[in-house]
Amino acid sequence: MAILKVDNVSFNYPDKNIIKDFSFEVEKGDFVCIVGTNGTGKSTLLKLILNLLKPDKGNIYIDGENSKNFKSFNKISYVSQKATDFNSGFPATVTEVVSAGLYPKYGFFKFISKKEREKKVLNALKTVGMAEYSDRIIGRLSGGQQQRVFIAKALVNNPSIIFLDEPTVGIDVKAVDSICCLLGDLNKKFGITIIMVTHDISSIIYHSNKILQISDDGNVRVVSSEEFGKETIGKHVHHHN
Numbered sequence: 001m002a003i004l005k006v007d008n009v010s011f012n013y014p015d016k017n018i019i020k021d022f023s024f025e026v027e028k029g030d031f032v033c034i035v036g037t038n039g040t041g042k043s044t045l046l047k048l049i050l051n052l053l054k055p056d057k058g059n060i061y062i063d064g065e066n067s068k069n070f071k072s073f074n075k076i077s078y079v080s081q082k083a084t085d086f087n088s089g090f091p092a093t094v095t096e097v098v099s100a101g102l103y104p105k106y107g108f109f110k111f112i113s114k115k116e117r118e119k120k121v122l123n124a125l126k127t128v129g130m131a132e133y134s135d136r137i138i139g140r141l142s143g144g145q146q147q148r149v150f151i152a153k154a155l156v157n158n159p160s161i162i163f164l165d166e167p168t169v170g171i172d173v174k175a176v177d178s179i180c181c182l183l184g185d186l187n188k189k190f191g192i193t194i195i196m197v198t199h200d201i202s203s204i205i206y207h208s209n210k211i212l213q214i215s216d217d218g219n220v221r222v223v224s225s226e227e228f229g230k231e232t233i234g235k236h237v238h239h240h241n
């Protein structure tokens with residue numbers, strides 16, 4: 001069964017038609033990149049899937065559950081566009097930021113002990129290679145380090161799916177590659193399904209297996225990374241399984 005099914009979804013902002021009759025499926029363990037030029041509706045599509053916006057038409061199912069009455073918020077997590085774009089004087093520590101991910105916004109709050117919480121936070125920070133920064137102030141880390149912390153926050157509940165909206169914007173090429181490798185590892189080692197909006201397609205295509213392309217005329221299609229690589233970068237893409 002598909003872990004995500006978008007079934008004939010349309011959505012318009014009051015003054016703008018964006019998403020029209022989108023249908024596609026994502027399988028468990030997929031690493032999907034959403035690509036398209038600015039303003040094609042990539043962020044809007046993620047917000048529809050996450051039930052932050054309601055489709056005008058059609059349905060979205062996550063793990064078989066209709067997003068309209070989705071309750072299992074511990075199964076999914078979301079790193080929004082510009083997650084790191086806050087005042088650099090923001091006083092929270094790395095540990096505090098990651099701990100905030102332990103409480104899904106909606107849904108059932110399950111009590112866990114302080115010790116258990118600390119263990120989950122530390123494990124998530126270890127996974128992203130940021131354990132030694134746990135007491136640092138988030139606003140004083142580099143953009144790439146901050147993005148790792150936000151990925152740790154997204155990981156802390158052991159989700160089945162992580163949605164990321166342009167997690168590599170504004171960081172240097174080397175940091176982009178290391179974030180891409182981290183996401184590739186999360187996908188392959190832990191089997192987490194990843195759905196990510198990106199413009200850094202040449203760095204991530206080696207880790208993803210599918211590309212969801214929204215074209216300027218508002219159509220959507222899903223192709224394998226191999227196929228997309230041949231079409232766009234003219235390079236053969238090895239997908240490591």
Ligand SMILES: Nc1ncnc2c1ncn2[C@@H]1O[C@H](COP(=O)(O)OP(=O)(O)OP(=O)(O)O)[C@@H](O)[C@H]1O
Pocket residue numbers: 013014015016018036037038039040041042043044045081
């Ligand atoms: N709240 C809103 N109200 C009205 N129009 C909006 C709203 N949010 C976005 N739009 C418009 O809808 C279109 C799609 O926006 P969206 O943010 O989904 O694009 P995107 O593909 O994520 O672009 P980018 O690559 O720049 O992040 C844009 O033309 C944008 O101006």
Ligand SMILES: [Mg+2]
Pocket residue numbers: 042043044081165197
């Ligand atoms: Mg966007």
